[in-house]
Amino acid sequence: MQLVTADNLGYSINEKRLFHNLTFSLNSGSGLHIKGGNGSGKSTLLRIILGLTSPSKGGVEYCKPNLQVSYLGHKNAIKHYLTPMQNLELMFRSSALQNAMKWMNTLGLNKVQDELTANLSFGQQKKLALIRIFASQSDLIVLDEPFVGLDNASRDLLNEFLQKKLASDTSLILTSHIEPNILCSELVLSGETDD
């Protein structure tokens, strides 16, 4: 069943064209890996799919009415002046909180549970932000360079989690220079777009 369809998407900023007439569709339970050089508009395309940015041309439709999306971009969306524990309380309400706590232990963050997030390493902060993906039930997972800064153990954990999610009919869109070993269709954004 089709989840997200985009027809001839185009985006230009200050009259400079980033990409144009992109058409693709994503079925539930399948993955889409967006590739392209730096500055080829990968993140912008993600933001357009999420509805954060409106495209200059074309449009994106969601086939499911209120689509539950979980997203992790370059910014981790965690509060530095709070401890990881408090951050989780911000993200999740009561029921999901237990599940999130479980994930925190599996990711080995329980050692630093009461330290200020500011003093954590980049990798640990990334893991804390990833809990938002692990512990949430969503139909679509959108990740922007998720593997950056993760150690091998966590990478395998993420790969295995994503495969499990794909199997359970959740679809995935991600951009990553590090090859994820998940089977998913590819979409290449060429850097310079010729008119």
Place this chain on the structure above:
Amino acid sequence: MINFFSLEAFKLRHKLRAWLGPLLIMILVLIAFPLSIDISQYDLNKFYFSVIVVSLLMISFLATESIFSEDYEDGSLEQIHLEEKDFYKITLAKILVHVLFIGIPMALIGSIFSFANGVSLAEAPKIFVILSISTLILFNVFAFGSALSINKGSMLGVVASLPLALPAIVLLGRGVRTVQYGQGFFEVSVLMAGVALIVTALMPIIISATLKTHLE
């Protein structure tokens, strides 16, 4: 909505700098003023209110300076947009929390200081009522200013929202004068409360549109 309110209160409670800073600065300003120029107590009584009003204006700007920039910078605004599709609730919650935690104490400090300068005990609560209503208006206006200039430095926010804050200050001045002359207080405070409610209801719509433009 309640959930948003408690989340915002939780965040603000843990950020002492944003919460306590403005209050301390206000006390400093109110103390510094009489010390700087030696004025007779008689003159002080007469125009001390303008010091309170100006410091209220300045401090409410200071308090709302980073009301949105923190969530914008660390990406939580995007997460909220995914869940909520609109920022009305989060904006309203943020402004009300800031008014409650910073605005009301500021009005309290203002009325205590006015009490120290020739306002009888009976009228001090009146001052408190007027000051707290005006903090509500001012916080809304300056929150709009800080939403406009979300990461471009706060000067832009002031230039944009100060013109809107000045009519509120005139209204506040009119209210303070009624307390001094002892009549007409009720009408003015009801008028101010009406204006405050309208502004509190409408401003989040505009702010949410501004925040969405920033996310584009």
Place this chain on the structure above:
Amino acid sequence: MFNFSFTDFHDFLTMDGHGIYVWTVYLVTFALIAGSFLIVRRKLNVFKRKLENASE
């Protein structure tokens, strides 16, 4: 309607004491408006010339 309401040209200039204010205001305004017209027109021409040799 069109009677010249000043005794002579000198009176027109001084306007019994108020002339200085009236004239400064008019002169400054005229300078500002004419000045802005000229500045914008010059910018326009400079821009057009830049475009022309850019497009050759």
Place this chain on the structure above:
Amino acid sequence: MFLGFSCLAMGWIWGLAFAPEDAIQGNSYRIIFLHVPASIMAQLIYFFMSICALMHLVWRVKLAAYLIKSAAPVGVLITFIALFSGSIWGIPTWGTWWQWDARITSTLILFIMYLGIITLHSSFSNAEKADRLMSILVVVGVVNIPIIKKSVDWWSTLHQPASISISDGASIDPSMLYPLTISIFGMALTMIALGILVSKLYILTREKNKKWVQSHV
């Protein structure tokens, strides 16, 4: 544009030379032929900008944003003239060049708002975002216009009540009224001409790499 210039010139000359002396203020009232048109135009330009802002926000008309951005400097100029002439006029009549009177203060606020709009637009690199934010500020700022209009009656301070208020007719006699109306008309035309000139420049700068700009030049 020449029509504007000629109209303005005629209004001024007529006002300066031929209008009879005012009973109370003597000749210094002649500044009225400059001050009133300027302050009327200051508010009209802002009103025009708020209409463009609505068009830009609701129907996403890009041209409307360009018009706002080019009308703003014209607004700054005309508001400055209004303030300048008002304060100079104040010297002989009120004795001081600056009076905390409601009408003057509101016009000063209007002046700050024009500056605020320009600074807001210039501090964002992404042009479309700057346009939308500017339009939002203009629409919100429009609430200040009625305050200026009404400020004279609310705080009934020493500012002269509006010379030509629509409702109760002119409060000055005809021989001064005609030059005044002509100079208002003249000032309006001149400002429109200046606005068109500025927007011509601004539209070119914004669309410089579009096809029609090359062909036009």
